[in-house]
Amino acid sequence: MFMTKVLIVGATSAIAHETAKLMAKDGAELFLVGRTADKLQAVQDDLKARGAKRVESLVLDINDFSRHQELVDKALQSLGGLDTVLIAHGTLPDQRAIEQDVAATILEFNNNCTSAISLLTILANYFEKQKRGVIGVISSVAGDRGRQSNYVYGAAKGGLNVFLQGLRNRLAASRVAVVTIKPGFVDTPMTAHLKKGPLFASAEKVGGDVYKAMKKGQNVLYTPWFWQGIMLIIKSVPEAIFKKLKL
Amino acid sequence: MRRPESWGRYPSIKPENIKAVHWRNDLTDLQQIDKTVLPYGLGRSYGDSCRNEDGILLDTSNLNRFIYFDEHTGLIRCEAGVSLAEILEVVVPRGWFVPVTPGTKYVTVGGAIANDVHGKNHHRNGTFGCHVTCFELLRSDGQRLFCSPEQNRDFFRATIGGLGLTGVILWAEFHLKPIQNSFIDVEEIRFSNLDEFFEITAQSDQDFEYTVSWVDCLAKGKNLGRGVFMRGNNNPSKYLTSAASNMMLPISVPLDAPEFLLNNLTMKAFNTTFYYAHYKKVRYKTVPYDPYFYPLDFLDRWNKLYGKRGFLQYQFVVPFDNNNYAIREVLSRIANSGGGSFLAVLKAFGKVESPGMLSFPRPGVTLALDFAYHGEKTLKMLEEFDQIVFESGGAIYPAKDARMSAASFERSFPKWQEFQQYIDPKFSSSFWRRVTDPLKGAD
Numbered sequence: 001m002f003m004t005k006v007l008i009v010g011a012t013s014a015i016a017h018e019t020a021k022l023m024a025k026d027g028a029e030l031f032l033v034g035r036t037a038d039k040l041q042a043v044q045d046d047l048k049a050r051g052a053k054r055v056e057s058l059v060l061d062i063n064d065f066s067r068h069q070e071l072v073d074k075a076l077q078s079l080g081g082l083d084t085v086l087i088a089h090g091t092l093p094d095q096r097a098i099e100q101d102v103a104a105t106i107l108e109f110n111n112n113c114t115s116a117i118s119l120l121t122i123l124a125n126y127f128e129k130q131k132r133g134v135i136g137v138i139s140s141v142a143g144d145r146g147r148q149s150n151y152v153y154g155a156a157k158g159g160l161n162v163f164l165q166g167l168r169n170r171l172a173a174s175r176v177a178v179v180t181i182k183p184g185f186v187d188t189p190m191t192a193h194l195k196k197g198p199l200f201a202s203a204e205k206v207g208g209d210v211y212k213a214m215k216k217g218q219n220v221l222y223t224p225w226f227w228q229g230i231m232l233i234i235k236s237v238p239e240a241i242f243k244k245l246k247l
Numbered sequence: 248m249r250r251p252e253s254w255g256r257y258p259s260i261k262p263e264n265i266k267a268v269h270w271r272n273d274l275t276d277l278q279q280i281d282k283t284v285l286p287y288g289l290g291r292s293y294g295d296s297c298r299n300e301d302g303i304l305l306d307t308s309n310l311n312r313f314i315y316f317d318e319h320t321g322l323i324r325c326e327a328g329v330s331l332a333e334i335l336e337v338v339v340p341r342g343w344f345v346p347v348t349p350g351t352k353y354v355t356v357g358g359a360i361a362n363d364v365h366g367k368n369h370h371r372n373g374t375f376g377c378h379v380t381c382f383e384l385l386r387s388d389g390q391r392l393f394c395s396p397e398q399n400r401d402f403f404r405a406t407i408g409g410l411g412l413t414g415v416i417l418w419a420e421f422h423l424k425p426i427q428n429s430f431i432d433v434e435e436i437r438f439s440n441l442d443e444f445f446e447i448t449a450q451s452d453q454d455f456e457y458t459v460s461w462v463d464c465l466a467k468g469k470n471l472g473r474g475v476f477m478r479g480n481n482n483p484s485k486y487l488t489s490a491a492s493n494m495m496l497p498i499s500v501p502l503d504a505p506e507f508l509l510n511n512l513t514m515k516a517f518n519t520t521f522y523y524a525h526y527k528k529v530r531y532k533t534v535p536y537d538p539y540f541y542p543l544d545f546l547d548r549w550n551k552l553y554g555k556r557g558f559l560q561y562q563f564v565v566p567f568d569n570n571n572y573a574i575r576e577v578l579s580r581i582a583n584s585g586g587g588s589f590l591a592v593l594k595a596f597g598k599v600e601s602p603g604m605l606s607f608p609r610p611g612v613t614l615a616l617d618f619a620y621h622g623e624k625t626l627k628m629l630e631e632f633d634q635i636v637f638e639s640g641g642a643i644y645p646a647k648d649a650r651m652s653a654a655s656f657e658r659s660f661p662k663w664q665e666f667q668q669y670i671d672p673k674f675s676s677s678f679w680r681r682v683t684d685p686l687k688g689a690d
Contacts, residue, residue, distance in 0.1 A: 038272060039270055042314075045313065045314050046312035049316040051337070
């Protein structure tokens with residue numbers, strides 16, 4: 001796939017930035033969306049210095065759904081088209097805390113699922129007409145099975161996964177690739193508070209995998225690769241046993 | 248969190264708590280921390296200058312963004328955690344190179360400034376700090392000082408070579424040097440003793456941008472100080488390509504090697520083989536920059552070859568004098584002790600003065616050695632070397648030091664008191680406490 005005119009949502013996330021570095025090196029034109037102006041500026045400057053042909057940006061809170069059409073229009077306008085989208089925003093909630101808080105639970109759903117679905121609904125129509133392009137969305141291995149330690153985040157990502165499956169099915173006829181990206185534990189600011197173990201991968205490694213998978217137009221990417229095996233096992237445990245486990 | 252280590256893994260210090268810095272605006276609450284802090288990048292300092300026992304390390308390795316790079320002028324500005332490896336990836340294909348580089352590219356820009364690192368072109372271009380135009384220094388009281396030779400000049404001079412003690416460097420700007428391609432024309436000349444080394448040095452400094460020598464430190468008597476002189480220039484051809492990195496993925500040393508791996512026998516075998524591999528007096532070759540500048544980087548974590556005990560580097564500089572007593576004496580003591588250094592590197596420094604107050608390089612000859620840590624015996628030998636070095640008016644390099652005494656430090660850096668007033672009160676390191684607490688007397 002050519003990745004020359006790229007929209008990146010959640011561009012200050014470590015995985016998105018690592019992926020964007022590789023696109024910048026190829027001389028891509030990038031349109032970055034992020035919530036915090038100074039961080040977005042730092043990422044924009046970096047990608048420019050690394051060789052991106054052009055980098056534009058828009059500061060926006062992704063939960064402001066009323067501005068999604070504007071976001072897409074601005075990206076199309078500044079780059080003169082789009083052939084690639086990477087949706088990378090997300091938050092990792094404290095499961096225990098949000099169990100006591102309905103509003104926080106719904107907010108997590110908006111952060112990790114609904115906002116992406118809203119954007120993709122607009123973008124899908126553009127790509128379907130264009131009949132080419134690649135859409136990569138960063139989901140999570142947590143969406144493969146609900147676990148007591150992280151099921152709100154998991155459910156949001158799981159909902160996103162099914163949406164992407166359907167979208168992939170729909171856009172296949174238009175030769176638009178939809179890449180569901182499922183990272184495991186990644187050492188980023190989002191996981192800064194977690195204790196790091198041997199399963200943690202660097203954002204650089206994961207970004208490299210994402211870039212390759214999007215270039216190939218792969219359907220589903222587990223990154224690092226071994227998560228595919230881990231999740232296969234986790235998914236195969238019968239529910240009668242699984243519900244008694246402390247996971 | 249990474250487990251903090253220095254490259255020599257000696258002294259053994261219990262891991263500090265680490266505070267990761269991801270963005271330039273992250274550190275708003277240094278004042279609230281009740282311990283001392285020290286910036287930590289890639290941990291390539293050998294001894295304890297990058298460690299802060301019972302304090303906090305500010306991990307700056309995620310401050311790794313470029314801010315701008317002007318392809319036409321070669322001026323580059325980036326955050327302090329960007330490594331030289333990453334800079335080379337970005338700038339070499341566009342015809343630029345770092346102005347000064349140490350023997351590994353896995354150091355951060357912040358570390359290169361804090362240690363005012365030098366390289367094979369010191370005789371022509373001075374230290375890294377000589378090429379820095381400005382940087383931003385965050386102090387624990389929240390002040391952000393723009394430092395340059397004109398503004399906050401004293402902090403500029405104190406921070407270059409300031410061992411991370413003056414505050415956190417958030418970003419820095421410096422000049423790159425233009426190259427035509429990514430290759431180096433190298434001449435390797437075998438020399439059979441120290442006199443020959445000095446002769447070749449005298450002939451080379453004018454015409455060669457890069458000079459460095461490897462010395463067989465097990466050779467004695469008339470062979471004392473024999474080695475191979477490696478001098479080079481950037482290849483001037485416009486028709487060769489500029490590849491970002493010609494290096495294969497580094498091979499990683501996965502585990503601590505057993506301690507007998509690097510022993511006198513393997514050392515002797517290595518040194519003798521290396522010397523006689525240069526069976527021709529002069530050898531010419533054109534090589535990519537990686538094997539020339541970074542011969543050890545292909546072996547990731549080579550420090551583990553020394554095993555769990557760790558090792559010590561010892562680097563000193565002495566002014567040129569007629570018979571180069573200190574170099575001779577140190578080399579002959581090593582040869583006679585039989586407990587050689589695996590790698591011994593000899594180079595003449597030039598006269599280009601660094602702005603850094605506590606900068607190590609000064610006109611003269613520098614010798615870098617590494618020794619497996621064999622307890623008291625090793626420390627005692629190095630203590631004796633200190634005496635030889637100071638008799639000749641020399642100095643020891645803090646970035647590589649894990650053991651010099653307060654007295655040795657004071658003799659190496661008589662300006663340390665002047666420097667001290669620019670230290671941020673919240674900042675400290677194991678090294679600094681070791682070498683200055685005894686000098687401060689009762690407190």
